[in-house]
Amino acid sequence: MGKIVAAVMLALLLTGQQVSAAGFAVYEWSARGNALGGTTMARKADASVVASNPAAMTGLNGTQVMTGLVAVAPMATVSIDGRQSADGKDNVWLLPHAYAVHQLGERYWLGIGVYNRFGLGTEFDEDWAGSDSVYYAGIKSVSVTPVLGMKLTDTWSIGLGVEANYFDFEQKKTVAGTYDLKVRGDDVGLGVSVSTLYAPTDWMSFGLMYRSAIDVHPRGEAESNAPGGLGDKLNGDADGEITLPDSWSLGMCLTPIDRLSIEVDVTRTGWSSYEELDIRINGVNPSGPVFKDWKDTWRLAIGAEYALTPAWDLRAGYVYDETPVRTERADYMVPANDRQLFSAGLGWHGDAWSVDLGYTYLLIIDRKGAEIHVNGGDVETADFEDGDAHLVGMSVAYRF
Template sequence: MRTLKTWVMACCLVLLAAQASFAAGFGIYEWSARGNALGGATVGRADDPSALATNPAGITQLDGMQVLGGFTAIHPVLDVKADGKWYSSDKDSLWIPPHFFATWKVNDRYSIGLGTFSRFGLGSVFDEDWGGRYNSYEAIIESMSINPNVAVKVTDKLSAAFGVEAMYLDFSKKQKFSLAKFSAYPDGDLKLEADGWGYGFNMALHYQPCQYAKLGLSYRSPVTMKVTGDADFTTPSWIRAYPGVPDVAFTDTSASGTVTLPDSFAFGVAMYPTEKFSVEVGAVYTLWSKYDELKINYGDPVLPSATPTQSIQAKNWDDVWRFNIGVEYAALDWLDLRAGYVFDQSPVQDETIDYMVPANDRHLLNGGLGFHWDNWMVDVNYTYLMIMDRDINGRDDGVRDGEIDNADAHMVGLSVGYKF
């Protein structure tokens, strides 16, 4: 009964606290402090409960019942040049995506597990009067996945897993729009808020050909999110009395949209040259090309120039790779030392980049410690994330000429686990 309570409480915490991140595209990979420290190179290892996020087939390696929970605190900062002036993102931003995993070895062949974690998130916050405000001055995407899995030992060396995923997504965006055509007041304000659920599945394989090597392969399906919410406009009360402005213009209305979040493949090869030392190299291939547009449907006409009830922004992102390497050394019976490196390609094309996702290729430098005694384990990590500088070309859809500079983030993770 106590274990069931723990699962329910952890799921509720994730539902309430899932937060956004600072990611290439808006994918999140911070699913455990150990995984963070190893640069996500845990697809081949897959030897702790966080394998439910990276390679669930590996949970057949875990005995009894095990739980692991924690969070990663992410503090991002970037400078953006727009309209010839430099602006900084909110320097007080702090995102805290949590994670929780539980596994149970039913018998020598079958294992089951439940993971709750965030796969997608975004946080981009600027002052409301900054140079890119007509595109966005605040964009936040929060997600949470509930992901049960069943894993089976096909042979002594090969395991397979299958899982289903229910993903909750909350989207909010604030932007300005120009009223200069009608009055001396230059800007109105639009706030979009919508949320909804989507569903997908995952499959995984784990193979240990010998004592010195492990191989992992994992696939997560695309998830089609259908979200509904509201569009709220803020304008001077007399604006609709202006000649040529319909009564329905700038009136609060319902909003909805559909977006396909991408599928991905993850690979990993872990080598164990000695009993105390291991190294894993891996890659994640994400099919971001499925994110071709952001379409928002309005319940009523919203603009004075015509009677549009739909807004479409082209995205046309690229499929990209994320490469990682992680090393782990058992320095003492109770202490593990870890380090990792990640190169993460950005999927955002020059033709469609905007200030909602002002990003570029990223480098991540990771380090961490693992403490374990009796049935307890505590992992901590620090990550420094650096985003490469990038120019933004202005377009007719509200994106002004700009430049991304000095973009980085500091991440601190903590995970606590227990073996029953």
């Protein structure tokens, strides 16, 4: 399994990431989870609970491994001042994942996961009307999370985890209407998680998880083709800092009949930690920091799983995901609004192998009159329209 995890981690580092949750959080941690709207905190577990609720590992036997991939194809249109519109470029962004869980005894489980918790991929033509703000923004973020699960009683378990988050940021824009500026930097930040699973009856269970904030300080280089003194200011060492938000997640699963489970999850994310984007070149920000003033958000999800036969499961889910971006502080990097996700999927499981497939349609609610603060202090208005994405995922697991 070590070779699988290493290979998936390399793929994650080399693959562009696309935001598919409000802000630039990512919840595409398994195909089964996608089909269920992410509601895997309190229901029957698989190895991907390393990401969603490590306390639920205590429901697994022996050793289990999983790997898979989610492909995301997004699209959005931006109209500036009601006159000029631009479509985001057609791209397919790939989000791999890999997990391993091992039972140590009657009371302890160890797990490790390699997956994405944050990601962004926004790209327009280099000469579009908003290029002086951005024409490309990318975040590649890979989380490696060793976790420990402990069964305290027959009905109550807890999970503890450490997260190493590799964070790579890249931005491209034009300067003085003519020249290109590219800034890129990366860093590794550390965080922790605490989770619990409580099942007072065989038909009801609860999951709770807290993830800490993570401070990252990307450092790298700025490159520009600007000449003379302007070029001197725009070429050199680059650095910045950002606090990735903390979050609380709560899930409740009900099993009204043996074949059917229904789970409702709610997540509160502390996006207010993202106050500004301050990218310094040679110790100075040429245009000053960009104030973000994001707000904390709620994500509400419901998912149902029905056993068609002993080997086949049918799944469906729905998510409403709030955006942290205020209309008066909108951003071409994240040209979006609140989102709705509609998902479905199918799972097959044998004695040792299992295969999960999931599809999600993500609909972004139009945003009219978004205020964009551009260089020089000017404010222009924009409409974000026709935003959506198709997500297709597959996971393969083996138990031994």
